[in-house]
Amino acid sequence: xxxxxxxxxxxxxxxxIELWPPRTVTSxxxxxEALELFSTVEIDFASITYGAGGSTRDNxxxxxxxxxxxxxxxxxxxxVTASHSEDELRSILGxxxxxxxxxxxxxxxxxxxxxxxxxxxxxxxxxLQLVELAKEEFSLCVGVAAxxxxxxxxxxxxxxxxxxAEKLKVxxxxxxxxxxxxxxxxxxxxxxEKLGVSKPVIPGVMAPTAxxxxxxxxxLSGTEIPRDIVDRLAPYEASPDDFKKAGTEVAxxxxxxxxxxxxxxxxxxxxxQASTTLEIFDSVKGNLNRR
Ligand code: FAD
Numbered sequence: 001x002x003x004x005x006x007x008x009x010x011x012x013x014x015x016x017i018e019l020w021p022p023r024t025v026t027s028x029x030x031x032x033e034a035l036e037l038f039s040t041v042e043i044d045f046a047s048i049t050y051g052a053g054g055s056t057r058d059n060x061x062x063x064x065x066x067x068x069x070x071x072x073x074x075x076x077x078x079x080v081t082a083s084h085s086e087d088e089l090r091s092i093l094g095x096x097x098x099x100x101x102x103x104x105x106x107x108x109x110x111x112x113x114x115x116x117x118x119x120x121x122x123x124x125x126x127x128l129q130l131v132e133l134a135k136e137e138f139s140l141c142v143g144v145a146a147x148x149x150x151x152x153x154x155x156x157x158x159x160x161x162x163x164x165a166e167k168l169k170v171x172x173x174x175x176x177x178x179x180x181x182x183x184x185x186x187x188x189x190x191x192x193e194k195l196g197v198s199k200p201v202i203p204g205v206m207a208p209t210a211x212x213x214x215x216x217x218x219x220l221s222g223t224e225i226p227r228d229i230v231d232r233l234a235p236y237e238a239s240p241d242d243f244k245k246a247g248t249e250v251a252x253x254x255x256x257x258x259x260x261x262x263x264x265x266x267x268x269x270x271x272x273q274a275s276t277t278l279e280i281f282d283s284v285k286g287n288l289n290r291r
Contacts, residue, residue, distance in 0.1 A: 001074055002102050002141035003045060004172040007200050007264045014044040014202070014265030015281055019067075020272050021048060021059030027272070031063075034274035039071050041281060044265065045103070047076035047143075047175070052083060052109030053119045061092075065099055076143065077101055079134075080109025081124035089122075089130060093138045105143045105175065106130040110220070128163075131171045146174040146201055148184040152222035161188075165195035173199055175267050177221045178206035180229050180250070182257045200264040207251035207268070207276050209244050211237050248276055252283045259288065 007014060017038065022028035038046070046067055050060045060077065067073040077096055081089065096104070108127045111119040124130055127144055134140045144167045147160060154160035168174055179185060185203050192198070208214040208225075211233065218225050229250060236243035255266045266284070270277040 002172075003074075003076060003143060004141050004200070006044060006074070007173065010044070013259055013263060015042065015285075016045045016047065016202070016265055016267045017043055017277060018047045018049065018204070018267060018269045019063065021051070021056045021063045022272075023056055023059070031272050034270070034272050035067075035071055035073075037274035037278060038073065041278060043073060043281075045074040045076055047105055047267070048078060050078040050080050050107070050109070052080045053111060061095065064096070064101055068099075068101065074103070075101060076103040076105050078105045078107060079130065080107045081122040081127060081130050082109030083120050084122040084124070086123045086133070089124065089133060090137070093134055093140070097138045097140065102141055103143070104134050104140045105145070106134055106171065107145055126163075128167045128170065131167055135170060141173075142171045143173045143175055144168060144171045146176045146188060147222065148176050148179045148188045148203075149222055149224060152220075161191045161195065165192055165197045168192065168197045168199045168201075171199065173264075174201045176201060176204045177223060178204050178217070178269055179223055180226050180254060182254070182261065185258065185263075186261065202265045202267045203258050203263055204267045204269055205251050205254055205258075205280075206271075207244075207280060208233055208247035209271070209273065209276060210240065211243070213271075214247075244276065248279050248283075251280050252287070255280065255284045256287055259284070 022031045048060050048063050051057060064075045064077045067075040079092060106127050131142050131144060134142045146164055150157040150160040189201060214225060233243060233246055236246050258266060268277050268280060
């Protein structure tokens with residue numbers, strides 16, 4: 001089902017996840033176990049990342065079809081403009097449409113964290129061009145990335161907001177980069193409204209599960225880790241289980257605060273870790289039911 005229709009028809013906020021396509025036999029096994037666990041709970045959609053460096057491209061396609069056919073997990077296929085010609089993008093979009101896939105997340109793409117594969121600017125240089133192609137020629141429901149604290153490459157926050165507003169005027173919804181201050185999300189929505197855009201923006205939430213990962217991801221995405229979160233997690237730096245527990249609590253509190261503000265859903269960046277994500281959903285849903 002198309003995400004914009006799902007949001008419109010649902011009487012509650014959506015619960016969704018991001019998954020990575022596997023690269024190795026070990027990660028494939030881990031993902032298979034995660035999918036079994038995810039299929040035991042109600043998840044409204046699952047988005048599947050796309051390696052801009054090209055190392056996991058076919059894996060994304062396979063996983064999208066697998067989620068749709070075997071797991072009944074409504075898939076959103078990520079696709080990037082980087083390293084692709086327009087014809088290649090057209091062929092990928094056509095393959096999805098012919099297989100009945102209805103949702104796309106259109107992105108520019110970033111070089112992979114570990115430098116794997118080959119990365120270069122594509123024939124399209126902006127996500128907006130892919131949004132237009134996917135909507136006009138393939139009638140897909142198209143989402144885009146939003147950056148509450150501004151994209152690291154943008155000239156200024158105002159500039160970034162104008163570009164996001166331009167993308168969202170054509171696209172159907174957005175999913176944000178991860179962030180830890182609810183006010184950053186609220187300001188983003190406010191700024192978009194001032195620019196005449198009121199399409200749904202789903203907040204992306206990442207539970208801090210290890211300091212090193214958190215710092216690396218924050219640096220890449222331009223997300224600031226607020227002092228109070230650092231202070232809260234720092235005592236557990238040497239104790240992975242306690243750190244994970246405290247990080248999960250941070251994510252649960254963030255989801256609840258966002259849901260209180262009436263967000264259209266919460267999208268968890270799972271990093272293919274089913275147990276942490278299910279704990280978050282369980283705790284959030286339990287809290288909501290007790291109210
Ligand atoms: P764009 O919308 O093209 O914007 C990129 C930058 O250019 C911004 O700074 C913007 O302000 C600026 N800009 C846009 N238009 C103009 C213009 N006309 N003139 C001047 N400046 C302009 N990366 C992957 O490689 N694979 C993934 O699967 C993936 N999934 C993601 C999922 C989510 C939810 C998010 C938030 C990000 C994801 N990314 C992924 C990362 C994303 O590819 C990067 O953030 C990338 O650097 C920018 O992508 P974008 O789609 O926001 O680009």
